Amino acid sequence: MNYSYRLHPIAEKEYSDAYAWYEDAQLGLGERFIETATKKIESIAVQPDVYGSKRKGYRETIISKDFPYTIVYKVNHHKKEVFISSIFHSKRNPGRKYRR
Numbered sequence: 868m869n870y871s872y873r874l875h876p877i878a879e880k881e882y883s884d885a886y887a888w889y890e891d892a893q894l895g896l897g898e899r900f901i902e903t904a905t906k907k908i909e910s911i912a913v914q915p916d917v918y919g920s921k922r923k924g925y926r927e928t929i930i931s932k933d934f935p936y937t938i939v940y941k942v943n944h945h946k947k948e949v950f951i952s953s954i955f956h957s958k959r960n961p962g963r964k965y966r967r
Contacts, residue, residue, distance in 0.1 A: 870912045870942070872949040881954040885936060903931050907938060908951065915942040915949050925952065 874882065882904065890897025907930050911918070918926045930936045939953040 870915050870947045870949050872908060872912050872940075872951060874951045875953070878951050878954050881936075881956075885934075885954065885956070889934075900930075900934050903934055904936070904938070904954070907931070908949075911938065911940060911949055915940075929957070930954075 885904075886897040886901055888897075889900045907928065911928070915926070918928045921927055924941055925939050926942065927937050927939045930938060935957040937953075937955045937957060938951060939955055940949050940951045942949055
C-alpha cells in the first residue's frame with residue numbers, strides 16, 4: 868500500500884530552487900531533475916522503510932548520481948504518511964538537514 872507524502876515548506880523551496888538552478892544551467896535539465904526526484908519520492912511512498920534510519924528517526928536517500936541531492940524524511944506508519952523534511956544538496960553542511 869502506498870503512503871501519502873508531504874513536503875515541509877522549506878523542502879518545497881529547496882525543490883523549486885534546485886529546479887530553477889538546473890533549468891538556468893541548461894534548458895530541460897530542471898525538468899529532468901523534477902522527473903528524477905518525483906520518481907524517487909514515489910518509490911519512497913511505496914516502500915518507505917527501504918532506506919535505513921539515520922538520526923532521530925530520519926531516513927535519507929540520494930536522488931541519483933546525476934543530481935547530488937538527498938531526500939530526508941520521516942515515516943508515520945500510523946497515518947501512512949511520509950514527511951519530507953529536506954531536499955538537501957550534498958555540498959551543504961550535513962548537520963543542518965535534521966533541523967525540521
